[in-house]
Amino acid sequence: MKKRCVPYGSDVSAGEFECADCGKKIQITSAKSLPPCPKYQIYPTQHTKKCWIVLSGQGDSPNDPYPNN
Template sequence: MASTIPVGSDVSAGTYRCTNCNYDLGVQSVKSLPPCPKCDGPYGWKMLTGGDAKGDPYPDEA
């Protein structure tokens, strides 16, 4: 199971899912993950694609 990425963490481009409401947030490039825009919660995110995500088909490409 993937670990939770806290709100405010520096991240790579990819897709992240809110651990509270399952909202999917796609980011191209950010300095830090925001609170979830759907539930406004400070709960955290799970990485779905991009960066070091297990399911990323091209993990060595930016």
């Protein structure tokens, strides 16, 4: 299931993701948890959504700890 705003820490399948707050793009090569945006440490007040937009891939893993977010 693809989601518009997948929270930091969500388990996801491989794919490309874009920070909903600043537009930074990352690629995840295997199923794992989404990290916080690398720019979050530098600009924490500009990261209010704290989530990623799924650009490609499967998005949320079936084992997502936050399946309803």
